[in-house]
Amino acid sequence: GLRRIDHVGIAVADLDAAIDFYQRTFGMRCVHTETNTEQGVREAMLAVGPTTEGGCVQLLAPLTPESAIAKFLDRNGPGVQQVAYTVADIDAACAALRERGLRLLYDTPRRGTAGSRINFVHPKDAHGVLIELVEV
């Protein structure tokens, strides 16, 4: 089952400007940045509270025009792109959701932030929200 909200993912055009905005406006702390070429993103994790236990905001900027984030920005402009929940066993979680008829985007989990194993529920099967599962 799900444990907690890991992060809310927000698509942005300019990663550095967005990091600066969240740090200065809300006092969030940038705890991690990385480039994930497989996902086509440059990303930053900002802790909402004093530790990441309070959940994070994940800022996502496109690496290429064909990436999922570039497509999202073209269609919607900047904004919330996904909500991510932690699970202890992603293989079991995906199997359970498939059994309930939900479409998982990947047959097997792929590499997410900091080498974590991730998969996504299609937004059309989740009331219009792209749901990410992160194994922690």
Ligand code: CMX
């Ligand atoms: N949230 C809600 N709805 C979304 C959406 C999103 N993020 N992305 C697309 N949709 C909607 C589209 O608006 C479209 O709706 P309509 O048919 O009503 O117009 C519908 O879903 C299907 O769109 P599609 O053309 O079939 O699919 P897309 O090419 O837009 O791709 C998705 C959508 C979710 C399959 C793709 O974005 C994807 O593979 N995402 C997973 C990977 C990802 O998001 N990586 C970036 C983050 C990396 C990380 O977290 O580490």
